Amino acid sequence: MAKHGFIVRAESEDAKQRPWKAAHRDTTQTFDPSNPESLPAISALGTAVVTQVSDRLNTFLAAAPTLPERAINRSLLAQMSLWLTDDEHDQLLTNIMDLVEDYRERNIDPDKRPVDALRNHYFLAATPELNAFTSPSNSDHSAEENS
Structure with missing residues (x-):
């Protein structure tokens, strides 16, 4: 994913860790048929994004009963x-x-x-x-x- 510009190294306090972070805050991913190597990169990034979004959504749903009405009104499934x-x-x-x-x-x-x-x-x-x-x-x- 780094090769295709989707992720970059993140800073780490521990020299043994090799953390990564998204290169961009907003991303749109599509497979480039002219570059067959892009499919594995897009698949890996897609899996990571879906996992992150799923975690964020599950955290929100768990917290929903305690959130103010404004937060609930700004949500949509x-x-x-x-x-x-x-x-x-x-x-x-x-x-x-x-x-x-x-x-x-x-x-x-x-x-x-x-x-x-x-x-x-x-x-x-x-x-x-x-x-x-x-x-x-x-x-x-x-x-x-x-x-």
Whole structure:
């Protein structure tokens, strides 16, 4: 992952430890078909990110009963499946990223943050149904796929 610029060495008080940290606060990862080596790097980074997000979410859910209403109102758990063409999928992802672009500079420049702004964490993952690529026909629309 370091070779591809996703992680960098973190400082350590213990010379025996070799800690790593994310090279960037915000990341978007996609596989580069022109560089087959990127798939293992993206897979490793994806696993680490999903683990970190899962830990953060589980910590929040455990603390939720004791949190103020403002914290609860700023949380959202959403899961959905959508039937999209490749073009629709690409457009949806572009639209989502365009929505957040106006706010991303605030991560770098504190002067651009409104006084009452709080930091929220967002995680977006999009994956196709694997059976669409592993079964002879992806026209089997089971009840689970339609939810």
